[in-house]
Every structure is written in C-alpha cells, then in structure tokens.
Amino acid sequence: MKSVFSLVILALLALVTAETHTWYYTANWVDGVNPDGVFERRMIGFNGSWPLPTLRVKKGDRVNFYLTNGFDDRNTSLHFHGMFQRGTNQMDGPEMVTQCPIPPGETMLYNFTVDEQVGSYWYHSHTSGQYGDGMRGVFIIEEPSKDDYPYDYDEEVVLTLNEHYHEESDKLMPKFLSRFNPTGAELIPQNILFNETRNVTWKVEPNKTYLLRIINTGRFLSQYVWMEDHDMTIVEVDGVYVERNTTNLIYITVAQRYTVLVTTKNSTDKNYAFMHRLDPDMLDTQPDDLQLNGTNTIMYNEELGEAESYDLTQDEIDAYFDDYYLVPLNKEKLYDDADYTVTIQVQMDNLGDGINYAFFNNITYTKPRVPTLLTVLSAGDEATNELVYGTNTNTFVLQKDDVVDIVLNNLDTGKHPFHLHGHVFQLIERHEPIDDDEDPVAFNASDHAEWPEYPMMRDTVFLQPQSYMVLRFKADNPGVWLFHCHIEWHLDQGLAIQLVEDPMGIQNNATQQITDNHKEICEKVGVPWKGNAAGNDVNLLDLSGENVQHKRLPTGFTAKGIVALVFSCVAGVVGLAAIAFYGMHDIENVEERVARDLAIDLEDEDDSAEIVRQTSSTEGSSTHKH
Template sequence: MAQPARAVLRIVTVLLLAGWCTAKTVTYDFNVTWVTANPDGLKERKVVGINGQWPLPVIEVDKGDQLIVNMHNGLPDKNATIHFHGMYQNGTNEMDGPSMVTQCPVPPGADFTYNFTVNQNGTYWYHCHTDYCYPDGYRQAFIVHDTESYFYDEYEEEFTITLSDWYHELSEGIAPDFLSVYNPTGAEPIPNAFLFNDTLNTKIPVKPNTTYLIRLINISAFVAQYFYIEGHTFRIVEIDGVYTEPAEADTLYIAVAQRYAVLLTTKNSTDQNYAIVTVADSQLLDTIPSDLHLNNTNWLEYNANAAFDQAVMTVNDSSSLVPFDDITLVPYDHLPLYPDPDHQINVTVYMGNLLNGYGYAFLDNISYTAPKVPTLFSVLSSGDMATNSEIYGDFTHSVVLDHNDVVEIVLNNGDTGSHPFHLHGHNFQVINRAPSYGATFYDYLNGDPVPYDPNNHTAFPSAPARRDTFVLPPQGYFVIRFVADNPGVWFFHCHIDWHLAQGLGMLMVEAPTQLQERSRIPQQHYDVCAAAGVPSKGNAAGNFNNFLDLTGQNTQQPPLPGGFTSRGIVALVFSVLSAFVGIASIVVYGLSDLKFHPGKDDDVQMVVEEYHDNTPTIYDIPKSS
C-alpha cells in the first residue's frame, strides 16, 4: 500500500475510533400510566405520567448517541405511541411513531421499544402520536447536545422552557363535543390555562453578565404563543434543530411544535428581576372566557430579595406585538436553494362539513382517514405494487415520491385560521410565504383567499431558512422544498391536534422500492399489531390477494347535499332542537298547566298557570263561565 494511502487510512481509523469512543447508548424505561396533577392550581385531573411522575422526564442525549426507549403501556384504557418530533429517522422509519402510519397503536398492557441513532443536534420534543393523546400530558422536551456547535463556547449554562396550553377535562371528554353535529363550524376547544414548564409563576435564577443558551419549545395541542423578556434582547442561533446565523430579536412567535434556541446575555446589575412574558395568540380562539389568562408572567431571577412584578399589558396587546420573522433566518451552513422541483404538490386547506354534519378539515377534497393497515406495512408487503399510490387508499392522500426527487409543496389556505404544518422525516426550505408576520399577518381576512401565483411572487432566497414546522397564514400560502433522500412513509400534517383529528394531513410515500430493500421491522412490532387486532400486511383495506382491491377501506363521510353550509347546519340542528323543546313544552303544559279542583259549593273551577320570567300567575275561572 502506498504511503499516502496508509496515512489516509490511519486518519480515517482514528476518526472512527474517536466516534466509537464518544458515542454511547442512552436507555430510558417508560411505564406509561395515569397519574394526577394540578399544574395551574385550579383543578386536579388525570394526566398521562411516566414511571408514576408528571411532568415527564426530559430526554437528553449527545449527538451520535444511540437512544433506546422501552415503553410499556400501563394505561388501562388508552392506546399509545411515541413520536420523536424532528428526528429524521433515516433508515429507521419504523421508529417514527405515528399510529397507522409507521406502526400499530400500542394497546394497554403491551410493550414497544424505540431504538435509533441520533445523528442530529438541537432542540426537539417527544409526544404521543395517537388520537387525542398528547393533550392529556404525554409530551416533553428532547434535547440533543452538541459540543461542536459554532456557539458552544459562547454560553456558560443552558436551560429549556416549554410552553403549553392546558385543559381541565380529559381529551376523551372533550372530543365527542368537538367532532359533533352540535359543533358544525369546527370551533376548537378553548384551553383553561397556558403553562410555562408545566406550571405557572416560575422563577429562573440567573447570574449577572453571563450568557445562557435558552431552548424554547411550544408543546401545545392548539395555541401559538408570543415570547419576550422585558428589558432584554437575544440572538437566535437555532430553529427546529437547524443552526442559523445569529439574528438579534426581542419577540418570537412560537407556533405549536416549533422550537428556537437563543443566546441571552444577562445584565451587569442585580437590582431587579425581569418578567418573562408569554402571550397566547388570541386570533386562534373563537371565544375568550373571562377567566382565561392569555398573558402570563414568569421571571428571570437576578435577585431573590427583589420584587417580582407582573408584566403590564392588556389582553389585546398581542395584536400589536411584532415578532421576528423566521423566514428571514439564514442557515449557518448556507445550504443553497434547492433546484427546480422534480415533483410539485399543490394543495389547499379547507374546513367544512360532511354528511354527518361534523366539521372536518381537508387538503383539497380529502380529509385524512387512517387506513386499516399501517401504510409502512402496506409498502413492505406489496412488492412491485409499492410504487402505485392507489394501494394506500383513497383517503390517506398518499403521494409516491421517487428517490432523491426535489419536491416542492405549495400549500394554499382557504381557511381564516393559521395552521402550523409539520413534515416528518425532514426539515425543509421555506422559500415563499404571504402574508408576513406582524400587523399584516391577518390582513388577508378582509378579502378572499389569495393563492400562490408561480408567475407573480417575491424572489426566492439564495439560502432559505430551514425548519420542520412552519405556519400557514390565514387565507395566504407558503411554498417549501425538500429532497426525497430519506426512504420512508412520512406524515405531513397540521400540528394543531384538533385539526389533525379533523383530517388535516397527507402522506409522503418516499422511495418505496429503496424502503423495501432497507427496512427490517422488529418482530415486536408485528406482535403489537396482533395484540391491537390490526392487520400488518395488505393494502389500505387490509386486502393482500389483490392490492388494487380497496373493498372495505376506511372512508370519509359522504359530502353534504349541494347548498348546505355550516350556518345552515347550525340552523337545522337548532330548529330540530327547538321542535323537540316545543313538543316537550306542549306535553308538559298539557299534563300540568290545566288543572281542575273543587271550588265553593262544589262548583268546579279551572286553574290556568301563566309564566312570566319563570314566575307563575294563577287565574281561577269558575266552571259556569
């Protein structure tokens, strides 16, 4: 062997050994059970705990570690899974976690092991990815430390802040009223509180003249929040696991599932404490109960003996907050704009009703409806048919992508609400959006929706911002690009959990042929399917003799007859209710309002009761009259 070749081999060997020496296996054993908690001090309720505790444990690993999470579902009445939000799961699609997409739901009493290598860095979180699961508390931070980040030497300490909305009732109690004929407009359930690190009134001790890395994660089910610290600015250095060129900011808008890492340098003085202010985005709420605190104050504690004053602002001030615009962030690696797409997906968000009168969410005319077989298992059991999107069903909205395609998603919004969309298995370049944040974010509400026009748009950035969750503005649009370099079945969906339950999602079946070649599903996964009573082979209908036979597939409700609107459904529902109330009133009045009783001289009188403001007035009418 030539000397230069030996030198190269020696260097490579040293580097590999260094990697093997530093990487480690991190194991968590999770026994998932019900516990009780009262995080806002207003109502104790059941929550999903781990190992008898809530809040849940923060998962922490170093970049390059192997993570193993042994989950036992000790919930007696609820299925469970874990999605490690933001993990690419390159080569381990079966560990991604969404029920009926990459795995079967884990039924009560069953075990499931998640095992993958973390070749990423940054700020993530984990949560249950089964219907109506994580609003009950099954969510927490997941941090990947990286000693090679460009800002590693700039900070002395770090801490993590989670923001969340909170409901006093279990999801299973809220859901029937949400997806109901009595809620045809699809009005989302209003939270009862907004939490900061799963509690309220938190004090974070800091030292003067010290730089901290602060990781911010919105682990809510519904509501975005604004974030700022009185008297301070900070430098953004990461979004959704992607390092950015440092950008000075004073206010952030953090939608559900989004993450930021910022560097904050404290003041020299310790004469006062400073309010950390979080403000719920009231534009997302159909109603605001009088006892709901949209604005909450927590504190940077410089001096434990100084005052901890509440931030001064009103409920309506959120409309005047102008956050940093994340589309302007430049990735630290300056990855250039991906070339023109090989595959474009152009879909529009709609909210509407189907024949049962419920409010559903749609991408074009499809409301995502889970198949009878997890789609990954359909890929692996379908042989040459895997590249045919028909086998994945008419209502999973599956799009088959070729390996290494540049994919562009144009997402238009026909709805007046905003929607934070998340793509599993990837981050993506954000290349266009309208309208922008701040005062113009809701401007489009004054007119008709404005779809993306490929012939009339602002110039795409040369090195676009990248993240895995991005907000679709009301009645506007966004355009994103990614490379289909990660064979797998990946969910693209709105991360407002209520909207996902309404069907606001679709599937990317990426490089199915390569996926078949690379996937090795553990036997335990098939055992879980058997325990859950879910088939693990076949098309979306569970048919495996003929993959094009979709007889028996899960279907969305039929459409409403022409001319019906949400307002019409409401009118119809309440007309029917009024009719029942009227009939009941007639019966009640007929049985109890007309009474006969003996009067003087045995003359029978008729007594008529007339009600005014619930107060009876009684008239005695002699029989002779």
C-alpha cells in the first residue's frame, strides 16, 4: 500500500512540476550561409536564423510548437524524430501520412506531451529535400532532475553530424530522379559537417566526465566517429538507456543517436584529434576533392593549437562497435513470438519513365490524395480494410497489441538505415553483408541464428547489403506509422510502407480526432481531410483516380540495359550534332588539308585535272557531231 501511495504522490508531483513550452517559429530561407567555409548558399532556418535552435524539455512537459510556413513557393511540415506521439498521431509530421502539408503563409500547431520518453532526439521537415537544405535541429528530453539520470556525469555536450551539398535540393532532385541517372546513383556531397560546420574546437577541462549526445542529422551518409587516445562509453541509443559498453569507434547512420560518456585526461600537455569519417562504401564514386575525414580538436590547452589528424587503418575502421550487442538497461526481454509478420523485399529498379525507384515487394510508395490518418478517421468500419488506403501506399493494418515482426530481405547492394515512427523495436537478427558478386541471402524462418534474450532496442537500425534483418515490436500505440529508409534519396524513390495500427482504436480516441487547425490547413492547401486514398468519401472501395506508380518497363529491360540505351542515345545525338556542325561549317583551305592528308602533290594534280577537263570536252564534242 505504501508503494502505491508513493507512486500516486510522484505522479501528482510530476503534474505540478511539468512545464508547457511554447515556441513560435517561421520557416524561411536564410541567405549568405557558409557551413563548410568553402561555398556560400542559402539554408532553411527559423525566424531568419540558421542553424535551428536546440530545444530542451523535461519528461512530462507539454510542447506547443507553432510552425508558420514563411515560404512563398512551397509547402512544409515538421516531424519530431523518435517521439511516440501516443494519442497525438496527427502531430507526427510526415505529410500525406498523418497530416496535410502546410501551405505558404499558414500556421500549424504541433502540441503533445512527452510523458514517457527521455534522451536524444531531433526535429526536421518531413517534406522532400527540406531537412537536407537545413530545416533540422536537436530536441533533448531531460530527466526531471539530473539525479534521475542513471549515469553520473559533469557536463553535457551536443554534437551533430551531417553532410553538405552546395546546391539546393530543388536542383539536386531533378538530377537524381532522372532517366539520365538510370542506376539511381545518389548525388555526392561536397563536404561533411560537425556541429553544422568544420574544424571545430571542443574546449574541455581535465579529469572531467562529459555526456556527449551524438546525433546524425544527415540525409544520406553514415559516419564513423572516434577520438585520439580517448574512449567512449555508450549509455543511450535513440532514447533507450543501455548497459555501459566502452568502445573507441562508433558507426552512426543517418537519424541514429548515440549518447556516450567521455572522461578527459588529468594532463593538459596535449590536444587531441576528434575525428569523423563518411562511409565511402555508400558512394558510387569518390570525387578527388571530397575529403573523407573531418578533423576537430579536443582542446586541453589553447596555447598548443589545433590537433593534427588522427587516422585509423582500414582494419581498425572495419572493427567498429556493432550496436546489435547493446543490452537495454531495463533488461526488456525478447517479446513473445510474433502474431503477425510483415515480410518485405528491398529492391531498386526502373519503371517505364526510365527513372530508378525503390521498392518494397515491387511497390514504390506513392502518396495518397488524402492523408492516411484522415482516411482512418473518416472510413468507419472500412478502416480495417487495407484497400481503402490505396494500392500504392504499401499499407498494412495491425491489430491492437499484436507482436509484429518486420522481416527485411535486401536485394540491393547498398546499406539502408530503417526508421519506424511511433515505436522502438527489438533488433533480433541481422545477417552479415553479402558481397556484390554473390547472391543475396534471405531470412529463413526455419533456419536462423539464435535470438538474444535481451535484444537491443532503438528506432533506427541499418540493414546490410544483400542481406536481411528481423525487427520485432508491440502494436501498442494506435496510429498511422511510417516505416522507411532514412536516406532521403531512397525515401524520395519510394522506399516506405505504412502501418495502420488499431484503426478502430484511433477512431474511438478523442485526442486523435482531427483538430480545427488541421482541417483549416487541409482546406487552404486544397487536400481533402476525409475519404479513401483516391479522395472518394462516398464509395470507400472505389479507388478511381488514386495516385499510382509509373508503368513497368517491357519485359527484358534491366538497369544495365537502360544505361546502355541512354548512353547510346546520348552518343548518337552528340555524333549527329558533330556531323551537322562540321558539315555546315566553312572550313578554310579544305583542298590543301585533304591533299596533305593523302600525300598528293597539288601542282601535279592541277595539271592532271586540266588534261582530264580538256579530254572530256573533246570527247563530248565528237560525240555530239556524230
């Protein structure tokens, strides 16, 4: 009885001490930004400033975030990455999944409570290209007091990793999704960033323990992180506390977060390199001017200057820490056997327009005409029928509290970091990578590795090339949750599915109902807020007019064939252009040039030519007379 009473008192205290954080931000372009010190361009900021602010709340706090679209030519949206949004699914952010996009000049209120999560998170636009152009920031949820944190530390530091393009996404995307890029090669960035810049100095004090929050807010590349002669002790991943695990090298994909403890040295007689390196295996080509490594300084003594680069051998790089072996601090056991299994194959291929797309089970995600959550809320009893969500949204309906396995078989030769909205999942198996010259390996339910007793848990995990992995989670959070590759190029190619979790539970929850503000946003942007994927609210099973993927190429066409066809056409066009140019061009001294090439004496040739002309004339005259 005493323990129950104590819990009640603690709950009441939490309500009393909880704060409401209200922010007003306008998303707009900020001119004259030079993140890498090499090239000046504009970036997307808030209220005329970039980088975006780091937002901090405490567990149990309320968030009121007013986002105004300050653009005059594009829509926008906002996603708080890793937030469960329990009971507030429409605040999750991906446009046409849980919300209508915000049109220019309009304001949407994102309001939710962070009542069960702590740790390192971030926020970003979920509208194509925008977070790569700068619309991204850090979101930290602290324990109610520092004493509640499970590990001791003296000071906290936030570190973001990113890559940087000199061109804006409006110019990059047409180059990427193009029939002239038939292999789907991702565009190569010009630089990698460390806290949104380069060559950073981190001033430290000796014999001190720092809590370092490392967040990869990039759109494409995984990065390696290491420190010269310093270890990192991992204590949290993606908002999940884990048992201590010490390493000297971390591999962090886009969207992942690692929180580590770093204890500094007693002496100040040396400064040390703090290194990060992009994963070159993810690049189709490596431009000569692309620097793979970034060198920063752990500054003990300013008089000693910046540290020199501290490189690792390839063998050392290959020995990075594998997050599969992390154990949750709460010792969450492997969930019961799955009630439902979603098996999906990852593949890249070309459609009839010649563009390379990404597919789950031969379907490339194509946005519906009505946000899927709003279809759930307006579909009545048909909400349990996957058909109402469209044939090209790759939607799976999940029953309340089911244990769900997602089995991913990768037919692609690249790595993919997959993120699940609204949940953390258990990584129960991940097969090693398979070389390009071998056949892909798929999961075999009757012959697989032994699964761990306490699986690692997080919301973003990477899939190895031509390999497979198995994820497990509980469907205990009613909502529409996107599951997708967090490489933004691949999401734009269509590498996503939708999980509609307990649709009747969504309908019956008062806090899930569409807000008046949300309805107004939909009306202003011209998107219906009820009906099926085709916008039909009369006959929900009639999908006439829905958005669908392009038609398939004729049988026999392959990516290599398309490459050959495209470049043959290009070569042909260039050849014809050359013929036309030189054929119409007046070339000086052409007779002399040809004669020189053929080793002909023009003087002798002139005499011969005159004889021929005279002979021809004589013969012609005789014939005429006869």
